[in-house]
Amino acid sequence: MRKVKCECGHVNPLGTVLCESCGKPIAGNQHIDGNDGKKLLNMRYDGMARRSQTYTKSFVDRVWSFFSSVKVGVWLIVIALVASMVGTIFPQEMYIPPDAPNRAPSVYYEEQYGVFGLIFYQLGLHNLYSSWWYMILIALIGVSLVICSLDRFVPLFKALRNQKPKKHKSFLSRQRLYSESYEITDEEVVKLKEKLKKRRYKLTEANGHILAEKGRFSRWGPYVNHIGLIIILLAAILRSTPIFYMDEYVWVREGETTVLPGSNGEYYVENKDFILETHDDERFRETLEKEGMVASNYQTDVVVYKATRPIPGAEPELEPIVEDSIQMNQPLEFDGYELVQSGYQLNEFTNMTFKIHETDDSNEESLGTFTVNLMEPESEFVLDNGFRVVLDQYYPDYYLDDDGIPASETNFPRNPAFVFFVYPPESENAEVSFLGIGKNIDASGENEYKLGIADFEMHDVSGLSFKYDRSLPFFGIGAAIFMIGVIQGMYWQHRRIWINRTKDGELLMAAHTNKNWFGVKKDIETVIEDTNIKMVDDQQELDEKEK
Amino acid sequence: MDLVNLSSTALYTAFVLYLIATFFFGATIRDRRTDGKKGNAGKIAIIITVIGFLAQLVYFIARWIASGHAPVSNMFEFLTFLGMALVLAFIIIYGYYQLSFLGLFALPIAMIIIAYASMFPTELAPLVPSLQSHWLYIHVSTVALGQGILGVSFVVGLMYLIKQVDQSVKSKGRTWLEFVLYLLFVLIGFVVITSAFNIANYNATFEYSAGNQVIATEYHLPAIAAPNDSSLVTEGVMKPWFETPGWFQGEDAGRKFNTVIWSIISGTILYLVARLLFRKRIGATIQPLLKNVKADLLDEIEYRSVTIGFPVFTLGGLIFAAIWAEVAWGRFWGWDPKEVWALITWFFYAAYLHLRLSRGWHGKKSAWLAVIGFGIIMFNLIVVNLVLAGLHSYA
Numbered sequence: 036m037r038k039v040k041c042e043c044g045h046v047n048p049l050g051t052v053l054c055e056s057c058g059k060p061i062a063g064n065q066h067i068d069g070n071d072g073k074k075l076l077n078m079r080y081d082g083m084a085r086r087s088q089t090y091t092k093s094f095v096d097r098v099w100s101f102f103s104s105v106k107v108g109v110w111l112i113v114i115a116l117v118a119s120m121v122g123t124i125f126p127q128e129m130y131i132p133p134d135a136p137n138r139a140p141s142v143y144y145e146e147q148y149g150v151f152g153l154i155f156y157q158l159g160l161h162n163l164y165s166s167w168w169y170m171i172l173i174a175l176i177g178v179s180l181v182i183c184s185l186d187r188f189v190p191l192f193k194a195l196r197n198q199k200p201k202k203h204k205s206f207l208s209r210q211r212l213y214s215e216s217y218e219i220t221d222e223e224v225v226k227l228k229e230k231l232k233k234r235r236y237k238l239t240e241a242n243g244h245i246l247a248e249k250g251r252f253s254r255w256g257p258y259v260n261h262i263g264l265i266i267i268l269l270a271a272i273l274r275s276t277p278i279f280y281m282d283e284y285v286w287v288r289e290g291e292t293t294v295l296p297g298s299n300g301e302y303y304v305e306n307k308d309f310i311l312e313t314h315d316d317e318r319f320r321e322t323l324e325k326e327g328m329v330a331s332n333y334q335t336d337v338v339v340y341k342a343t344r345p346i347p348g349a350e351p352e353l354e355p356i357v358e359d360s361i362q363m364n365q366p367l368e369f370d371g372y373e374l375v376q377s378g379y380q381l382n383e384f385t386n387m388t389f390k391i392h393e394t395d396d397s398n399e400e401s402l403g404t405f406t407v408n409l410m411e412p413e414s415e416f417v418l419d420n421g422f423r424v425v426l427d428q429y430y431p432d433y434y435l436d437d438d439g440i441p442a443s444e445t446n447f448p449r450n451p452a453f454v455f456f457v458y459p460p461e462s463e464n465a466e467v468s469f470l471g472i473g474k475n476i477d478a479s480g481e482n483e484y485k486l487g488i489a490d491f492e493m494h495d496v497s498g499l500s501f502k503y504d505r506s507l508p509f510f511g512i513g514a515a516i517f518m519i520g521v522i523q524g525m526y527w528q529h530r531r532i533w534i535n536r537t538k539d540g541e542l543l544m545a546a547h548t549n550k551n552w553f554g555v556k557k558d559i560e561t562v563i564e565d566t567n568i569k570m571v572d573d574q575q576e577l578d579e580k581e582k
Numbered sequence: 583m584d585l586v587n588l589s590s591t592a593l594y595t596a597f598v599l600y601l602i603a604t605f606f607f608g609a610t611i612r613d614r615r616t617d618g619k620k621g622n623a624g625k626i627a628i629i630i631t632v633i634g635f636l637a638q639l640v641y642f643i644a645r646w647i648a649s650g651h652a653p654v655s656n657m658f659e660f661l662t663f664l665g666m667a668l669v670l671a672f673i674i675i676y677g678y679y680q681l682s683f684l685g686l687f688a689l690p691i692a693m694i695i696i697a698y699a700s701m702f703p704t705e706l707a708p709l710v711p712s713l714q715s716h717w718l719y720i721h722v723s724t725v726a727l728g729q730g731i732l733g734v735s736f737v738v739g740l741m742y743l744i745k746q747v748d749q750s751v752k753s754k755g756r757t758w759l760e761f762v763l764y765l766l767f768v769l770i771g772f773v774v775i776t777s778a779f780n781i782a783n784y785n786a787t788f789e790y791s792a793g794n795q796v797i798a799t800e801y802h803l804p805a806i807a808a809p810n811d812s813s814l815v816t817e818g819v820m821k822p823w824f825e826t827p828g829w830f831q832g833e834d835a836g837r838k839f840n841t842v843i844w845s846i847i848s849g850t851i852l853y854l855v856a857r858l859l860f861r862k863r864i865g866a867t868i869q870p871l872l873k874n875v876k877a878d879l880l881d882e883i884e885y886r887s888v889t890i891g892f893p894v895f896t897l898g899g900l901i902f903a904a905i906w907a908e909v910a911w912g913r914f915w916g917w918d919p920k921e922v923w924a925l926i927t928w929f930f931y932a933a934y935l936h937l938r939l940s941r942g943w944h945g946k947k948s949a950w951l952a953v954i955g956f957g958i959i960m961f962n963l964i965v966v967n968l969v970l971a972g973l974h975s976y977a
């Protein structure tokens with residue numbers, strides 16, 4: 036490896052921009068950090084050699100250089116940003132409103148948003164955030180993050196560990212804050228040092244040259260926060276495996292006990308009661324009048340059972356393990372699982388009781404009744420008095436479709452309707468009746484007997500998410516590390532003040548900080564009080580300020 | 583006096599105090615011109631600002647007690663809180679840099695936000711179940727604080743541009759800067775026109791059918807754009823000129839669109855009047871006020887506000903938000919439009935911070951970024967809330 040020897044005697048590795056020891060710019064390498072033709076030196080990484088800038092020949096070198104460029108990183112972030120915007124133009128597939136006329140994505144987008152909706156759908160933008168290219172984009176940001184950090188961390192670490200107070204004049208005078216003072220006495224320098232210490236600067240001295248430094252640890256902030264981000268990305272990968280994440284959804288009727296999907300038949304849940312409460316508070320009267328009902332509580336009272344099977348294949352024995360109320364914002368946790376209140380359906384019909392009476396009987400005196408279980412209807416009912424009723428058609432959630440043909444919108448008994456065949460005693464000829472809520476139709480107009488709804492029972496249904504997410508601790512750790520790193524890098528700053536003295540009483544002072552120049556100037560102002568040391572000039576170049 | 587009245591009186595007081603403080607900050611310009619050393623105007627101004635802030639705190643606490651929950655749960659409450667956060671951020675940054683001019687620009691922006699907030703329904707509203715969580719308060723107040731601090735970077739960035747953009751030659755920068763200032767006029771226009779018709783108690787009701795229901799929408803501004811497929815019920819009011827196209831989605835799309843039209847019309851009129859009055863571009867009119875401020879210092883404050891605001895925003899807008907979502911919905915991230923826009927904001931400021939690391943991204947370019955960044959925040963607040971319906975959309 037070719038080394039570069041500086042006039043101070045220090046031997047620098049290839050690609051060094053500023054001598055590691057005295058800071059003198061190394062001729063021929065100034066283009067690397069863009070110092071050519073500039074008054075001020077670029078102080079990022081203290082002009083250390085970086086792999087990405089030094090080796091650019093082989094394929095690996097090029098990939099490394101590509102990903103370690105902040106420019107590339109910023110482009111990736113900007114592309115991700117724009118892509119994310121595009122996905123919010125229309126709702127994502129999972130946010131298609133439940134009451135949309137047709138929720139099939141192939142229809143919905145075109146119906147609602149015309150041509151643009153169709154294009155949105157055809158480009159797959161309705162599932163943008165889980166698309167392969169969005170994932171790749173995020174992964175590339177991760178790769179860039181790792182390479183970029185490694186490329187800079189090592190040189191920066193080395194540079195900050197071996198700092199020499201004595202710097203070359205061309206290094207000092209090309210710092211943004213710089214001053215030259217003459218005829219400075221030793222007493223003044225002692226005073227200066229005292230004040231620097233009071234401001235919590237750490238001093239390093241060699242031959243009367245001083246380096247005052249504080250907040251160095253803040254330089255590690257970006258690396259710490261990038262580690263946090265990487266942990267978050269890794270956690271996201273973990274979360275995509277079933278070991279770390281499971282999410283199932285189950286509808287449970289009041290009074291019903293069902294197996295929890297995804298628990299391998301190990302857990303059952305019983306819905307004892309679903310409660311929906313609404314606000315009725317004097318304080319909110321005006322709003323409630325305007326908006327109508329506002330819910331105040333969604334709650335399911337549940338019992339969770341653990342199933343044991345003494346004999347394989349036999350009916351499980353259920354042993355209650357927890358009994359609790361689940362509310363929104365208060366999920367139920369047990370055995371590492373979670374049950375979350377996620378949806379509800381009010382007033383489904385549990386069963387309906389019908390009576391038979393003579394069509395002409397104005398008192399509608401009952402000749403017999405039968406009850407239809409609306410979850411699992413039987414197909415035939417034989418009454419005590421000899422009537423036989425066959426349930427020919429059952430529409431749990433009745434509506435007339437576009438062609439005027441009866442159909443069921445869902446499988447839930449929300450608006451049940453029936454076609455019954457009524458066989459009077461000893462008769463082989465059926466009378467046909469169509470019944471629904473508020474409907475009672477005799478198609479032939481000649482029926483001798485009529486059916487009527489005598490009674491019904493209703494229940495609510497609760498929608499519960501059943502899940503575990505074992506990746507959460509990793510996200511938590513990643514987020515915490517990210518925050519620590521960001522705060523470390525943002526709320527503290529690395530300030531350095533170099534004070535070099537020449538034999539004839541000349542004092543050169545230069546200062547650098549990674550941010551908050553105002554703060555370091557204030558520091559210098561206070562430490563040079565009562566001395567003849569000149570305040571530093573801010574030499575920031577006009578081209579950086581813009582004219 | 584009951585708590586609700588106390589609370590709204592306190593808010594009104596705060597608003598007036600901010601206005602008075604602005605004039606005192608304005609007076610500091612004269613101070614410098616005459617004798618060069620600092621007068622008392624700056625000191626008085628900041629004291630009035632702090633009192634105003636305390637008054638707003640009274641508003642906040644009284645309303646909290648009255649409603650039983652922290653007042654950050656609808657558009658009015660959130661925007662008011664954002665205005666308050668902006669003032670707080672300003673006070674903190676003023677404490678560090680002692681720059682009076684900042685008050686002259688930051689307080690009016692905070693006032694516009696508060697005035698804008700009070701155009702939304704201000705009655706106490708109950709909380710739906712998903713909002714009943716302490717994490718809501720923690721999340722929303724941290725977000726608002728973060729956005730307030732980022733708001734300072736917007737204000738300072740705007741000051742930088744007004745100062746540095748050359749008004750004597752035609753350039754893209756000059757046009758865009760004027761456009762940003764024009765947008766502020768549109769916001770003011772919205773406030774003015776809404777207040778005017780509210781005072782006049784204007785009302786026109788439209789009916790339209792959705793599915794098998796008939797829905798009524800009340801307009802409080804004369805209808806230029808009626809809801810799609812609707813009929814006007816109220817008599818003796820202005821007939822609509824046209825209907826809102828059907829692809830405007832969401833509840834009350836027609837009314838919102840109508841409000842936007844009115845805001846633009848009245849904002850434009852205000853802008854033109856101002857142009858006639860000053861006979862100069864608005865940018866050129868304000869520019870001389872900033873003669874004595876150092877551009878470097880503005881650049882520095884703008885950057886520092888981002889470095890301080892970014893972590894606060896990350897904590898509130900992403901981390902606390904995720905914790906709350908996990909507790910309420912059992913999923914910490916769901917790609918809801920509001921969440922996505924928080925992510926976009928975060929990406930944007932991350933890009934800003936990285937760009938600042940390199941040469942050539944200081945000064946004007948960076949000031950533009952600070953302005954755009956706050957534009958994204960406002961977009962999230964206004965457009966995403968009102969147009970791209972999602973879990974969070976208030977009102």
Ligand code: HEM
Nearest residue numbers: 102103104105107108109176179180183257521524932935
């Ligand atoms: C969304 C993703 C990212 C976030 C949130 C993020 C965040 C940050 C933050 C907050 C800083 C500190 C900035 C400052 O102190 O002013 C930083 C510094 C930095 N970031 Fe990132 N970053 C991200 C992605 C990247 C990527 C993809 C790269 C690679 C090109 C990168 C390279 C750097 C570098 C080189 C620094 C400066 C390190 C130093 O000062 O020593 N970052 N990042």
